[in-house]
Amino acid sequence: MPFSRKQAKAAATLMAGYGIAALILWGLEKSRILQSINLLVYDYITHLSPAPSGQTKPIVIIGISEGDIKTYGWPIDDSLLCAGIDRLSKDGVKAIGLDLYRDKGIGAQQNCLRETIQRNPTFVSIFNVADAIDPIPGAPIAQQGYNDLVIDEDGVVRRDLVHVGGQDERFVTLPMRLLEITTGQNQLRKQFEAGIGKDSWLSSDSGGYYGLDAAGFQQMLPFAKPGSYRFWTLKQLLSGEIPSQSVRGTVALIGSTAPSLRDLFQVPHTRFQKSASLALMPGVEIHANRLAALMERQAKPQESKIRTSHVEFTNALILFAALISALVTERISPIRRGLLLLMLLIGSWLVAGSLALLLLHVWLELSETTVALLLFGGTGLLRRGALAQVQRQQVERLLGQTTSPAVAEQLWSQRETLLSDGRFEGRQLPVTVIFSDTRNFTTVSEGLSPAALLNWLNRCMAYCVPAITNRGGMVNKFTGDGFMAVYGAPIGLGAAGDARAALQTALEIQQGMEQLNTDLEATGDPPIAIRLGIHSGPVLAGSMGCSERLEYAVIGDTVNCASRLESLEKERHDNLCRILISEETRNLLDQEVAATDEEWIRRLIWMDWGSMKVKGREEPLRIWELRGIAPATAEATQL
Incomplete structure (x- = not known):
C-alpha cells in the first residue's frame, strides 16, 4: 500500500530525528570522548574491586630504593648486581629477571654481568624494542626478554602484550621468558601461536576500546593489590637479611622502585589512590603482575582472567539500546512515564555493566550504550513533546473553551486515539x-x-x-x-x-x-x-x-x-x-x-x-x- 504524502512526511521527520541522533553518536565515538569515559569507568571499578595479594604468588621483588641509591650511588655498580644475583641463585630462586638496562657496563668489574649471564641459565637480561636498547652483551638468546609495555593514549597501563607471534626466538617478553625458564618448556607460547584461546585476546574494539592497536597477543592485565608483592631492597639482599626460605622456588625481579628514577607508571588502581606512595606503580612491579597473570594463564591458556565483550556483541548491544529507548519513549504514555522508564533503563544498564566488571571481571562497553539510550530516548521524548504541543494546539483550535478542564484533560490523555x-x-x-x-x-x-x-x-x-x-x-x-x-x-x-x-x-x-x-x-x-x-x-x-x-x-x-x-x-x-x-x-x-x-x-x-x-x-x-x-x-x- 503506497504512502500518502502525510505518511511520507511523518516518516521523513522520524528518520531525520533519529538520523541526527545516530550521527551525534557516531561523532562522539570517533572523537574518542566515549573511549576516555569507558577507560575512566574501567579504572574506577577496577580500583573498587578487591584485588588479591601478591604475597600468594611465587614472585619476589628486589627493589632499588632511595636508600639504596644513597648507599651505593647511581647507576648501581655491576659488581653489586652480580653479587645479588649469585646470592639469589644460591638461595634457590628459579629465575631472575634484571629489569635494568646493562647494554653498557657500570664500574670497574664490567665483565661480571656478561660472565654471570653466560654461566647462570636462570638469569634473564632485558632489552627494549621501541627504544632500540640491547641486552647485556653476550647474553644467550634464551636468556633475553624485552620489557616494552603497552600504554594507552591517556598514559595508563591496562593491557599486557603477552607475546608477538611470527618473530624469531629472540623476541620473547620478559615475563614469558621467566616463565619458560621456571617451567623448562615453551609449551604455552606454542599454544598461543597455534590459536588456542584466540577468542580471549583483545581486538581493536574489545570492551570499551575503539580502534585499538591490538597487534600480537594482548589481554587486560589483572593487578594484585599495589605494593603487596614480597619486597626487599638491594641493601637487604646484599647484607644477607633475606631468609633463604622466603625466596626459594620463586621468580625474582630486580628493578628500580625509587621515585627519583622515574620508572613509574599509572595503572587503574593508582589513579584513585590518595596516598602519595601509591600514586604510581614501579615498572618492576608491573612486570611482576604480568608474570603472575601468565602463570594463571598457564593452567587455562584458552581463558583470560578479565574478559572483554567482542565488537559484534557491543554493536548489537548499542543497536538494542537505541531501539528499546526509542520504543519506550515513543510508545509509553504518558510522556512522563516514558521518561521514568528511560531513566530506569539507563540506571539498570549502568549498574549491570558495573557489576559485570566488579564481580564477574567482564568488561562491557558502557558509555556509548548509555549515550545511545540517552540520544535515542531523548529524540523520542522530544518528538513526543513536539507532537503533544501540536496536538494541544489542535485540540484547543477544534474545541476552544467549550469543555471543562476535567474533560479537556481526558481528551488530552486520549488524543492519540481521537486525533x-x-x-x-x-x-x-x-x-x-x-x-x-x-x-x-x-x-x-x-x-x-x-x-x-x-x-x-x-x-x-x-x-x-x-x-x-x-x-x-x-x-x-x-x-x-x-x-x-x-x-x-x-x-x-x-x-x-x-x-x-x-x-x-x-x-x-x-x-x-x-x-x-x-x-x-x-x-x-x-x-x-x-x-x-x-x-x-x-x-x-x-x-x-x-x-x-x-x-x-x-x-x-x-x-x-x-x-x-x-x-x-x-x-x-x-x-x-x-x-x-x-x-x-x-x-x-x-x-x-x-x-x-x-x-x-x-x-x-x-x-x-x-x-x-x-x-x-x-x-x-x-x-x-x-x-x-x-x-x-x-x-x-x-x-
Whole structure:
C-alpha cells in the first residue's frame, strides 16, 4: 500500500530525528570522548574491586630504593648486581629477571654481568624494542626478554602484550621468558601461536576500546593489590637479611622502585589512590603482575582472567539500546512515564555493566550504550513533546473553551486515539443533545441597545455554560440567543451516564433562572425565560471544514429532534425554564436509576405531553416536560 504524502512526511521527520541522533553518536565515538569515559569507568571499578595479594604468588621483588641509591650511588655498580644475583641463585630462586638496562657496563668489574649471564641459565637480561636498547652483551638468546609495555593514549597501563607471534626466538617478553625458564618448556607460547584461546585476546574494539592497536597477543592485565608483592631492597639482599626460605622456588625481579628514577607508571588502581606512595606503580612491579597473570594463564591458556565483550556483541548491544529507548519513549504514555522508564533503563544498564566488571571481571562497553539510550530516548521524548504541543494546539483550535478542564484533560490523555492529521476523525457516537432558545428575544432586543442586549444574553450564558461543562458536557455552538450542548462527544460517560448529566444540567439551569431573574430585576433589566429540548440517540461527530476553518460538528437526526423539542409549541410555556425531554432520554434515565439507585431521580416531577409529531421526522416522539424536583421526602410525580 503506497504512502500518502502525510505518511511520507511523518516518516521523513522520524528518520531525520533519529538520523541526527545516530550521527551525534557516531561523532562522539570517533572523537574518542566515549573511549576516555569507558577507560575512566574501567579504572574506577577496577580500583573498587578487591584485588588479591601478591604475597600468594611465587614472585619476589628486589627493589632499588632511595636508600639504596644513597648507599651505593647511581647507576648501581655491576659488581653489586652480580653479587645479588649469585646470592639469589644460591638461595634457590628459579629465575631472575634484571629489569635494568646493562647494554653498557657500570664500574670497574664490567665483565661480571656478561660472565654471570653466560654461566647462570636462570638469569634473564632485558632489552627494549621501541627504544632500540640491547641486552647485556653476550647474553644467550634464551636468556633475553624485552620489557616494552603497552600504554594507552591517556598514559595508563591496562593491557599486557603477552607475546608477538611470527618473530624469531629472540623476541620473547620478559615475563614469558621467566616463565619458560621456571617451567623448562615453551609449551604455552606454542599454544598461543597455534590459536588456542584466540577468542580471549583483545581486538581493536574489545570492551570499551575503539580502534585499538591490538597487534600480537594482548589481554587486560589483572593487578594484585599495589605494593603487596614480597619486597626487599638491594641493601637487604646484599647484607644477607633475606631468609633463604622466603625466596626459594620463586621468580625474582630486580628493578628500580625509587621515585627519583622515574620508572613509574599509572595503572587503574593508582589513579584513585590518595596516598602519595601509591600514586604510581614501579615498572618492576608491573612486570611482576604480568608474570603472575601468565602463570594463571598457564593452567587455562584458552581463558583470560578479565574478559572483554567482542565488537559484534557491543554493536548489537548499542543497536538494542537505541531501539528499546526509542520504543519506550515513543510508545509509553504518558510522556512522563516514558521518561521514568528511560531513566530506569539507563540506571539498570549502568549498574549491570558495573557489576559485570566488579564481580564477574567482564568488561562491557558502557558509555556509548548509555549515550545511545540517552540520544535515542531523548529524540523520542522530544518528538513526543513536539507532537503533544501540536496536538494541544489542535485540540484547543477544534474545541476552544467549550469543555471543562476535567474533560479537556481526558481528551488530552486520549488524543492519540481521537486525533488524526490534526482532526477528530468522524465517528458514530451515542449522545444526549440539549438545545436552548430564549423566549421573546425579538421583543426584548427592540428595547435594548446592542451592547446591553449582548450583556443581557451573556448573564444568562454565565449560568448555563458552567452547568454544562462542570458535568462533562460540551457547548458545541452558540445559536444567537441560545446554545447547543452535547454529552458523549468526543468522549462521554456512556449513554445512560450522559443522559443523567444532561438532566442534572437542565435542572441546575432551571433552578438558576429564578436567581438570575431576581438579579435582572434588581438592575432594571428585562426578565429572561428559556426553553430546553433534550433528546438522546446516535450522531455523526467529527471535525468539519478545511484548514482555514474547522469546527467539531455533531450532525444527525438526534440533533434535529432536540432542536424541534426546544421549539415545539412555543406558546405552551408557563415557567422561567421549560424543559422538554424525549422518551429515549427518559428511558436512559430509568436505566441509570436501576444501575445507581440515585434517590434524586425518583423525585423528578414530570408532565406527559404524549406522542407528538415534530418537523422533519416521520415517527412521532413521546415527550415529557420536566417541571422540577420535589423535596427530599417526596416521590416522583407525573402530572
